[in-house]
Amino acid sequence: MPTLVHDPASIDFDQPGKHHYQIAFHLDGTWGYSLLPLTLIKGRRGAAESNIICFGGTHGNEYEGQIAVKRLCADLDPDVMAGRIILIPQLSESACIANSRVSPLDGVNMNRAFPGNRKGTISYRIADFVKRWVFPLGRVVIDLHSGGKEGAFPICTSFHPIPNRAQQAETARVAQLFDPPFVMIYASTMASGLLTDEAEAEGKITIGSEFGGGETAGRHGVRHAYEGMLNVLRHYRLLEGSAESIRPAGAPGPQLARADRLDHYVPCPRDGVWEPVVDLGERVNEGDLIGRLHDFSDHSSAPFEIRARRGGIVLMMHLSARPQKGQTLYVVADPVDWSELLG
Ligand SMILES: [Zn+2]
Numbered sequence: 001m002p003t004l005v006h007d008p009a010s011i012d013f014d015q016p017g018k019h020h021y022q023i024a025f026h027l028d029g030t031w032g033y034s035l036l037p038l039t040l041i042k043g044r045r046g047a048a049e050s051n052i053i054c055f056g057g058t059h060g061n062e063y064e065g066q067i068a069v070k071r072l073c074a075d076l077d078p079d080v081m082a083g084r085i086i087l088i089p090q091l092s093e094s095a096c097i098a099n100s101r102v103s104p105l106d107g108v109n110m111n112r113a114f115p116g117n118r119k120g121t122i123s124y125r126i127a128d129f130v131k132r133w134v135f136p137l138g139r140v141v142i143d144l145h146s147g148g149k150e151g152a153f154p155i156c157t158s159f160h161p162i163p164n165r166a167q168q169a170e171t172a173r174v175a176q177l178f179d180p181p182f183v184m185i186y187a188s189t190m191a192s193g194l195l196t197d198e199a200e201a202e203g204k205i206t207i208g209s210e211f212g213g214g215e216t217a218g219r220h221g222v223r224h225a226y227e228g229m230l231n232v233l234r235h236y237r238l239l240e241g242s243a244e245s246i247r248p249a250g251a252p253g254p255q256l257a258r259a260d261r262l263d264h265y266v267p268c269p270r271d272g273v274w275e276p277v278v279d280l281g282e283r284v285n286e287g288d289l290i291g292r293l294h295d296f297s298d299h300s301s302a303p304f305e306i307r308a309r310r311g312g313i314v315l316m317m318h319l320s321a322r323p324q325k326g327q328t329l330y331v332v333a334d335p336v337d338w339s340e341l342l343g
Helices: 063-075 093-097 122-137 165-176 195-201 219-235
Strands: 003-005 017-026 033-042 052-055 084-088 140-143 156-159 182-186 205-210 255-259 265-267 273-276 289-294 304-307 312-318 328-336
Touching: 017 122, 033 093, 033 122, 052 063, 052 122, 052 219, 063 084, 063 219, 084 122, 122 195, 140 195, 140 219, 156 165, 165 182, 165 205, 165 219, 182 312, 195 205, 255 312, 289 312, 289 328
Parallel strands: 003 017, 052 084, 052 140, 140 205, 156 182, 182 255
Antiparallel strands: 017 033, 033 084, 156 205, 255 328, 265 328, 273 289, 289 304, 312 328
16 A cells, blocks of 8 residues: 655655655545555666656546556566656546546646645645645656547647747657657647646656547557656666657657647637537648538528638547537647757
8 A cells, every 4th residue: 555645745755666655635625635646666776867757637537647657656667767757647636536627626627726826725735746846856747638528639749839949859859759640739828827837837848648538548548658658768768778669660750730829729619519520630721621510409500610720730629519619629730840849
């Protein structure tokens, strides 16, 4: 069983070996705790190039990351490792238990709660713990997500545009290590308070991701998340060996695509029943039909056609058949050559 911890100051983060903890965060409304799972693994083969922090379950109803991180907690062997990794498989533990995007304890989206607040509700206090106790332990931060109930994505890793070119280039290289079909540069103006925002602002190499969606646990997404993390450990010399392909031999390299402005994220113009007519990852031209919105209050009415406002790659579509007016309906991203970032 993990060791119960009430005060993170009681953890020796420099001790070698593998150590499982549950960090107790007191509840706001009743006596009791949310028990945050955290595994510390410090290799016995000396230092690594960089130490690593990996999160799953920042959103509770996204499972590929939770499973991949839990498996890493069990599988990684400190005897053959260098450096240190911190693994947190269910960051919003209460949301994970509830199969919910946000915590049912305070209604807060953990991925909007950063940098946290030590006197705030439980999600803010957990974010504050990450900011003050966990971020100092690693230079590379990986946050494993899936689309939840809202968005359907092809398997992708992601990062924001970063002004520092060296940080941007290293981030792009690490995003490739998950061997996803797509790597997305996403808009930092869509939301604030993200875990990745905070880590990037600290100058860390920070990767977001979408490994599935629909509250499922897709085997391909779990594989990319798990084996991609092994590649990250190899890349920074925590594990020996070089990065390995995850997709079948002959698969093209990851396609880089940019959706870094708000006008890439097209809102649904009206309520309706959504019928997509393209696939995720498909290339479209400006004006191409993306899908149709049906109004069943008059079944004789023509569908409302949704046509691409720009050419590019369909990197996201609303997952359910019932988008509401204002919800993001689709994203068509601009293809980008890797040389633009990698030089
Ligand atoms: Zn998420």
